[in-house]
Amino acid sequence: MRSPLSWNNRWLWLSLGALALLLTLLWFGGAVTHQLESGSTWNRGPAGYSAWYARLQQQGVAVQRWQQPVGELLAQVAEAEAAGTVTLVAVLPGFVGQGELAQWLPWMGEWLEAGHRLAVLGIQMPVTSAPFAQAIASDWGTVEIHTRRRHGGPHSQMLLGDDYGAVVWTQDQNLLLSATPHLAANAYQQAAGNVALLTAWVTAAEGTVWVDEYLHGYRDEAAIAQELGSDNWLAYLARTPWLLLGVQALFITLVALIALNRRLGPRQAVLEPSVNNSQAYITALAGVLHKASSHDFVVQTLSQAERLTLQKQLGLGETPVTDEQLATAWTQHNGGHLQVLEPILQPIRPRTEAQLKIWLQQLQSLYRPKDLRP
Incomplete structure (x- = not known):
């Protein structure tokens, strides 16, 4: 893919074009003068x-x-x-x-x-x-x-x-x-x-x-x-080198249009988008795990992280607790069925990507409003 010309390179090409045009005009002018002499x-x-x-x-x-x-x-x-x-x-x-x-x-x-x-x-x-x-x-x-x-x-x-x-x-x-x-x-x-x-x-x-x-x-x-x-202005116009003046005026106009092109307003520098390192790391890690089919690692890591998050929401702190303590706090807080906690208490070992998706859907059900109420 070709990169666009920078502003400095553009001015370099414009300068070279102007020099070439000037040399051409001088060459034609010199040839005409030499023939006339x-x-x-x-x-x-x-x-x-x-x-x-x-x-x-x-x-x-x-x-x-x-x-x-x-x-x-x-x-x-x-x-x-x-x-x-x-x-x-x-x-x-x-x-x-x-x-x-x-x-x-x-x-x-x-x-x-x-x-x-x-x-x-x-x-x-x-x-x-x-x-x-x-x-x-x-x-x-x-x-x-x-x-x-x-x-x-x-x-x-x-x-x-x-x-x-x-x-x-x-x-x-x-x-x-x-x-x-x-x-x-x-x-x-x-x-x-x-x-x-x-x-x-x-x-x-x-x-x-x-x-x-x-x-x-x-x-x-x-x-x-x-x-x-002379009072004859037509004779004066006839002696004026309009072709040469026209070429010079056209070149100056083209240079001005290119240099002052502001169709959408003043020129603004393009800012580089800020990179979210955490998001980039997570995306890269997910890609590696998906390519390696590391379903067990994903289940183990997410279940531990979600268990700790649920524990904090139930007021049990950050110190790991037993399954019985977590289930008791869940029942007292929500009054729900303990089957909802199975993705955390008894995480499966998925063999296929479809089984992993089902487990993730069950894990997300923990945070539905009907299951977690203040």
């Missing part, structure tokens, strides 16, 4: 673009990070005098299909219509039979890639590709697309062709190069103030 110029990991951004700065290229909605950049460039052609680089956090670009880059059409240049890295293309790891020759040197995705549709110019299709291409003069988001990532900083290809295209217009960091979750003070001060 992929392609960011702040990321120094293999999927980041910090080395490429630093190389542009070393070459004296006018490159800056943009940490606000791109619509604000459009307005800023439109107001600036002689701003010229501006190039914007958007490295997607992962592969994004062309049908989903409008959700990630809603400003894309307006940006191109304004005559600016745009490089989008990470367009999800179909998987082909091309080798996953390849070193492809280009006008800027050997470019290393790790993807089987290729663009096989129409394009203006293929900057990098093979027999299976294009890896990097231009859709028109101002739009560069790449089937991999890791074209010039830190993992390829030793491959001269990777960095050179992207650098050559973004600097071809000799204007300012902007890198979209707002896409990776980075916000400057102006963007944060604008979001916090």
Whole structure:
């Protein structure tokens, strides 16, 4: 039989469950954050673009990070005098299909219509039979890639590709697309062709190069103030991580219900029942005698005890008396028949349990009101 969990053990399991849930939430949160930072110029990991951004700065290229909605950049460039052609680089956090670009880059059409240049890295293309790891020759040197995705549709110019299709291409003069988001990532900083290809295209217009960091979750003070001060409460609710908050609230509620469960009132300690040693001894002895069929011992012990009890009730004291004295006192006190005293004066020697029961019934008749009267 399994023993119930003690309160301390229950709290131990609850603590372990809370720790497991916390680690799970941290793992999922870390995975989402890590994926969002992929392609960011702040990321120094293999999927980041910090080395490429630093190389542009070393070459004296006018490159800056943009940490606000791109619509604000459009307005800023439109107001600036002689701003010229501006190039914007958007490295997607992962592969994004062309049908989903409008959700990630809603400003894309307006940006191109304004005559600016745009490089989008990470367009999800179909998987082909091309080798996953390849070193492809280009006008800027050997470019290393790790993807089987290729663009096989129409394009203006293929900057990098093979027999299976294009890896990097231009859709028109101002739009560069790449089937991999890791074209010039830190993992390829030793491959001269990777960095050179992207650098050559973004600097071809000799204007300012902007890198979209707002896409990776980075916000400057102006963007944060604008979001916090927004009057659109629906937009605020849409940005709130309700799923994470809901999981945490559910876990806290379950812990509270288990810890504060008081359906029948306050908790009370279960008291151990007191043990009657005399009763326990008598019960144990009776069990032993019954199992051993010691009928003679039972008759002898009970007859002596009952004789002494009857003697006290008749006023003869505790000193043993003769049968004649006991019978005389009985007759004087009750006026009854002496046959009633036979179970005490002449106890039988029962051979069976049935005979023992009959003798016990005769012994009990001594204490009936008609036999013993005050």
